Amino acid sequence: MQAALWFWLPAIALVVGTGTALSSRSETIKNLSKSIAIIGFILVLFSPVTVPDSPSSAAGHLLGSIIGPCALLITGIYLLAFSGNVEVGKLSSTDRKIGSACTFFGLIWLEGMHWWTWTPMLNGEVNPYWLVFWPTFLILATGLSSGAAFSLRYLGDSREKESNFMLVISSLTFALTVLGMMLDGPNISSEIFRDHFWLAISDIFGLGIGVGLSILVFALVIWIYESSLPPAKSLDAPSQQELEQAASIISNHIGGEQE
Amino acid sequence: MSEVAKTWKVIVMAISVPPLLLMIFAAILGDDISNQAFKRFGNALITGYTFSTGLLFINMFFYADSRQRPLAPLFGMLLATIFGTLITLWLLSQGDLLLEENGSVRAQALSNIVRILVSSLLVSSLALVMAVVVSVGGVFVAITSRPNRKLFEEE
Numbered sequence: 001m002q003a004a005l006w007f008w009l010p011a012i013a014l015v016v017g018t019g020t021a022l023s024s025r026s027e028t029i030k031n032l033s034k035s036i037a038i039i040g041f042i043l044v045l046f047s048p049v050t051v052p053d054s055p056s057s058a059a060g061h062l063l064g065s066i067i068g069p070c071a072l073l074i075t076g077i078y079l080l081a082f083s084g085n086v087e088v089g090k091l092s093s094t095d096r097k098i099g100s101a102c103t104f105f106g107l108i109w110l111e112g113m114h115w116w117t118w119t120p121m122l123n124g125e126v127n128p129y130w131l132v133f134w135p136t137f138l139i140l141a142t143g144l145s146s147g148a149a150f151s152l153r154y155l156g157d158s159r160e161k162e163s164n165f166m167l168v169i170s171s172l173t174f175a176l177t178v179l180g181m182m183l184d185g186p187n188i189s190s191e192i193f194r195d196h197f198w199l200a201i202s203d204i205f206g207l208g209i210g211v212g213l214s215i216l217v218f219a220l221v222i223w224i225y226e227s228s229l230p231p232a233k234s235l236d237a238p239s240q241q242e243l244e245q246a247a248s249i250i251s252n253h254i255g256g257e258q259e
Numbered sequence: 260m261s262e263v264a265k266t267w268k269v270i271v272m273a274i275s276v277p278p279l280l281l282m283i284f285a286a287i288l289g290d291d292i293s294n295q296a297f298k299r300f301g302n303a304l305i306t307g308y309t310f311s312t313g314l315l316f317i318n319m320f321f322y323a324d325s326r327q328r329p330l331a332p333l334f335g336m337l338l339a340t341i342f343g344t345l346i347t348l349w350l351l352s353q354g355d356l357l358l359e360e361n362g363s364v365r366a367q368a369l370s371n372i373v374r375i376l377v378s379s380l381l382v383s384s385l386a387l388v389m390a391v392v393v394s395v396g397g398v399f400v401a402i403t404s405r406p407n408r409k410l411f412e413e414e
Contacts, residue, residue, distance in 0.1 A: 084405075143274045143275065144274065144390050148395065150273035197281070
């Protein structure tokens with residue numbers, strides 16, 4: 001009951017509030033939804049304090065642990081992107097330096113959670129959700145960065161340098177995953193990391209295939225219905241009289257006046 | 260095959276090849292795909308299918324309304340249920356799908372919903388968001404870091 005009140009209710013408020021804030025057209029509902037989402041988020045963050053005995057509070061603990069590096073990373077990338085060559089709202093060169101520092105320290109902080117002693121620990125053990133988050137993030141980052149690199153190369157025009165930059169990011173996250181599989185960290189051994197790597201891969205491919213299959217089924221339903229629709233009624237061919245009328249109208253509108 | 264289809268194939272391959280290479284690497288290190296991983300795959304597949312079908316089912320009402328096909332949601336639900344049952348039966352024929360903490364199918368279904376809410380919606384979604392931030396943000400950083408290109412040469 002305590003977990004439902006202090007974790008599940010705020011978690012539902014966070015998800016529903018965010019969804020409504022993003023989709024609603026009314027400003028009043030938007031502001032109300034934002035407030036509900038923020039209150040829900042704060043209560044989820046505090047769930048390890050409010051319901052320490054509930055296993056669900058580990059998710060709140062993880063959110064609290066990674067909010068720092070994630071915020072640094074998001075802020076850093078935002079500052080870097082908008083201090084470059086943008087036409088409108090360009091940020092200063094100081095912002096670019098701050099952005100570089102934020103991105104660097106955000107990445108170091110995240111890496112320190114695996115390779116150093118900053119791992120999110122709950123009751124003396126590694127937070128189980130960190131073992132879901134970290135391999136999932138690395139696998140998705142390497143795949144999506146590689147996809148972005150090839151999109152730039154094939155869909156973009158003269159974007160080879162940008163494509164190479166994205167390949168470097170993909171290779172970096174790929175290398176970090178491989179290192180995690182081979183070398184032990186202070187709190188997470190390579191064997192545990194590999195176990196959770198397989199579970200993360202199972203989750204990603206399972207969800208992807210499940211969603212893909214459901215789209216396929218509904219595409220099939222729509223295809224069956226669309227192919228069973230009767231063809232649009234076509235008009236009869238024009239009669240001789242209609243053709244002559246059309247020809248006289250056309251002849252009156254071409255050629256122009258003779259000077 | 261058209262150029263557009265080829266390009267999309269390359270991009271889909273580019274997204275899926277790194278995870279597949281990582282799987283090969285993990286297998287080379289001596290890992291067998293554990294029974295637990297298969298159970299997680301099966302449960303994730305069924306849960307993903309069920310959630311996604313639920314969302315698409317709501318859209319069928321809009322489709323039925325716009326195309327004047329009132330039976331479309333019913334037909335869609337019937338086909339989705341048949342397909343879902345076939346997938347579940349196939350997965351069950353490959354092995355047990357119950358994770359060890361759950362003693363019955365009903366407990367497993369409830370556990371899937373809880374796990375998908377906490378693990379997928381909060382934690383895995385956060386991982387997905389951060390991965391998108393890194394990859395899409397990286398593209399923007401790379402593009403805006405280059406000097407502006409001349410579109411036309413001045414005469």
